[in-house]
Amino acid sequence: MRVELTGLHLPLGGVAGADLRVEPGEFVGLIGPNGSGKSTLLRSLYRTLRPEAGTVLVGGDDVWRTLSARRSAQRIAVVAQHGGDGFDFTVAELVATGRTPHRGAPAADRRIVAAALERVGMAGKADRVYTTLSGGERQRALLARALAQQGGVLVLDEPTNHLDVHAQFELLDLIRSLRVTALAALHELNLAAAYCDRLYVLDAGRIVAHGAPADVLTPDLLAEVFGVRAHLGVNPLTGRPNLAFAPLGQTPVPLTETGDPR
Numbered sequence: 001m002r003v004e005l006t007g008l009h010l011p012l013g014g015v016a017g018a019d020l021r022v023e024p025g026e027f028v029g030l031i032g033p034n035g036s037g038k039s040t041l042l043r044s045l046y047r048t049l050r051p052e053a054g055t056v057l058v059g060g061d062d063v064w065r066t067l068s069a070r071r072s073a074q075r076i077a078v079v080a081q082h083g084g085d086g087f088d089f090t091v092a093e094l095v096a097t098g099r100t101p102h103r104g105a106p107a108a109d110r111r112i113v114a115a116a117l118e119r120v121g122m123a124g125k126a127d128r129v130y131t132t133l134s135g136g137e138r139q140r141a142l143l144a145r146a147l148a149q150q151g152g153v154l155v156l157d158e159p160t161n162h163l164d165v166h167a168q169f170e171l172l173d174l175i176r177s178l179r180v181t182a183l184a185a186l187h188e189l190n191l192a193a194a195y196c197d198r199l200y201v202l203d204a205g206r207i208v209a210h211g212a213p214a215d216v217l218t219p220d221l222l223a224e225v226f227g228v229r230a231h232l233g234v235n236p237l238t239g240r241p242n243l244a245f246a247p248l249g250q251t252p253v254p255l256t257e258t259g260d261p262r
C-alpha cells in the first residue's frame with residue numbers, strides 16, 4: 001500500500017510544504033533533530049493532526065477527506081511514543097484494541113492477538129498490566145497491537161527508544177520481515193542507515209534531503225542539519241553505511257591511509 005504526502009502544511013511543528021512518498025513494502029526512515037517536526041508529520045498520517053493544506057493519500061485514498069477514522073485505522077497502524085500510557089490494560093487487552101477497527105468475530109480476534117504477541121516474543125506476558133512492563137517490553141506490546149491491527153501501513157515514532165542494542169536489531173529485523181509499507185521516525189542514524197531503504201531528512205519542518213542512506217547521510221548534511229562532524233564509512237560487519245560522530249570544531253585525529261588513528 002503506497003503512502004503519499006503532498007504539499008503538506010501543518011498547524012504545528014513548522015511543517016510546511018512537505019512532500020514524502022513510501023512505496024508499497026518500502027521501509028522509509030524520517031530523521032531530523034529534536035523538534036524538527038517528525039512526530040507532527042507522522043500524526044497527520046495516522047489521522048490525529050489535520051493538515052492546513054496538502055493531501056495525505058494511503059492506498060490512493062485521502063486519509064482526511066475520503067476515509068473515515070475507522071477505514072483509515074484499517075489501513076494504518078501506529079507505534080507511537082507513550083502509546084499505551086495511562087491505561088490499566090493487560091498486555092492482551094491492549095493488543096486487542098488493535099482489532100477495534102475491524103469488528104471481527106471474537107474467536108478470530110483472539111487468535112490474531114495471540115499470534116501478534118507470539119510474533120514479538122510477548123506471549124508469556126499477555127496477562128501483565130501494561131504499565132508494569134519495562135520500556136523495551138512496552139515497545140514490543142505496542143508493536144503487537146499494531147500487528148494485530150493488520151493495516152498495510154505501519155507508522156513508528158522512535159520505535160527503538162528504550163531498547164538495548166540486541167533488542168533494537170530484533171525489533172527492526174521484525175519490522176523488515178513484515179514487508180509492510182513502513183515509515184519510522186528514528187534518532188539512531190546508524191540504525192536508520194542499516195535498515196531503511198530510503199531516508200527523508202526534516203529540518204525545522206522542511207524536508208531538506210531524501211534518498212538512499214549512503215547518498216543522504218553526507219558529512220556536509222549532518223554538519224548543517226545536526227551540527228555535528230561526521231565520518232561516513234562502511235560497517236565492516238554488515239557492509240551497510242556507518243557513521244562516526246564528533247562535535248563540530250573538535251580537532252580531527254590524524255588518520256592513516258586505512259582510516260585508523262595514527
Ligand SMILES: Nc1ncnc2c1ncn2[C@@H]1O[C@H](COP(=O)(O)OP(=O)(O)OP(=O)(O)O)[C@@H](O)[C@H]1O
Nearest residue numbers: 012013014032033034035036037038039040041185
Ligand atoms: N501540541 C503542540 N503544541 C505546541 N507545539 C507543539 C505541539 N506539538 C508539537 N509542537 C512543537 O512542534 C515542534 C516539532 O515537534 P515534534 O514533536 O514534531 O518534533 P520531533 O522532530 O518529533 O522532535 P523529537 O526528536 O524531539 O521527538 C516542536 O517545537 C514542538 O514543541
